[in-house]
Amino acid sequence: MNITDIFPDYYEVGFTKKSYGVNGHLRISINDEFQTSFRKAEHCFFLLKGCLVPYFIENLDEDLIKFESCHNPENAKEMVSKTIYLHEDQITERDQISESEYAIFNGFKLVDHQSEQVVGVIAEIVSYPEQEIAMVIQDDNEFMIPLNVHNIKGINQDEQLIFVEIPEGLLDINS
Template sequence: MITKQEILEIGKFLKTHALRGELNAMLDVDIDYAEEDHPLIVEIDGIFVPFYIESIRTKGAETFLIKLKGVDNQEEAQSFVNRLIYGLRKDVEEYFGDEDLELASDFVGYELIDEEFGPIGKIEGIEDSTSNVLFIVRTLAEEEIFIPVADEFIVGIDDENKIIRTELPSGLLDINHK
């Protein structure tokens, strides 16, 4: 059985395409990764299930038309719409050649502490629907704020204590308050 620790999010199925079971998908990996017979993993009823690609073609820079083995019509394909796509962590890390690959989603649960402002809050999630990936942070005052995930703001990461130390630009925290 595949566990959450063994996988990394690599995309999302967006919609069905045509009648023979193809899916329009956005992937954070390029077509070479997908063509190497790596499974695309989808969570179904709380279980991570691997699916293999029968065919794939590029539709845009990060968008692909994917036909999964065993998904043969639009009705079957519809059950995949809006589902996240995962890859096996070992395959994704091997493909990118970086065993220290750290994705923003790996930091959910970490405390955010700024060098100037002190403790800010806990990272509760990631907002990646915009061009800039953002940490969703629950502040000590129980407010939800957004902090850009940017190397230039991060001064240190303590994985053992689950702390990210930052140097945020003056005024960034004020933007989040109305």
């Protein structure tokens, strides 16, 4: 089960990498489509003991962050390799992807968010009244994968990757 199934109002926006310096700073990686929202956020959330706990941001500079509650390297090391979440109320830019803008994903590799396996290459985006569908090609197989702001979990423009939460069994139906 994915954490966003338990907390559907929260989005995975990035992760912490490693501690930095002696004052409790951390290196972070934020998914491209959440950069603007994260820069505006006063706090973010971490999953600790089954609960999403807010951490207030003291300072943010590019890929370096300092939380109010992290004062030394030991505090920071406890936060290494953790997923960073934002509440849907904190997301500003991502929800503004219009249907016509999905066409920019043509040629991107579609990656299953949970398994991190490449499903295939998006050959075409087809617009339906309810949603956009990515026509994904892998070898001789063609898959139809729905795209919307809820199942797109990450975009890497530089490597032309789009990370999508694919419903269980969908790839079996499409093959």
